[in-house]
Amino acid sequence: MRYIKDIPNPRYKIGLYQWNSKYIIKIESGMYEQTYKIDDYEVATTDELEACMDPEFIDAVAARFDDMHAGFNSTLVRHNVLF
Numbered sequence: 001m002r003y004i005k006d007i008p009n010p011r012y013k014i015g016l017y018q019w020n021s022k023y024i025i026k027i028e029s030g031m032y033e034q035t036y037k038i039d040d041y042e043v044a045t046t047d048e049l050e051a052c053m054d055p056e057f058i059d060a061v062a063a064r065f066d067d068m069h070a071g072f073n074s075t076l077v078r079h080n081v082l083f
Contacts, residue, residue: 007050012061014053016046023049029065032072 001024007014017024018040025036043049076082 004046007053009053009058011058016049025049025053027061032065032068034061034064 001017001019004016004018004023007016007025011029013028015026015028017026021040022037023040023043023046025038027034027036038049073082
């Protein structure tokens with residue numbers, strides 16, 4: 001996987017990579033991450049992908065991170081890993 005660049009965001013670490021004829025957008029928040037893939041022939045420049053990281057999309061990402069945390073925390077409590 002080849003690193004291309006970081007996409008600036010005040011809330012999350014967003015990295016752009018290229019691998020196997022796809023662009024990979026990796027969004028990290030603490031112990032969780034989300035990955036999005038798109039064929040590299042679908043976009044003319046990486047600037048198009050950067051523009052997609054708009055407030056509406058970032059809000060949806062935040063909601064998914066919240067849901068991921070709730071689900072993981074619930075299973076840890078259910079199995080007595082956390083009390």
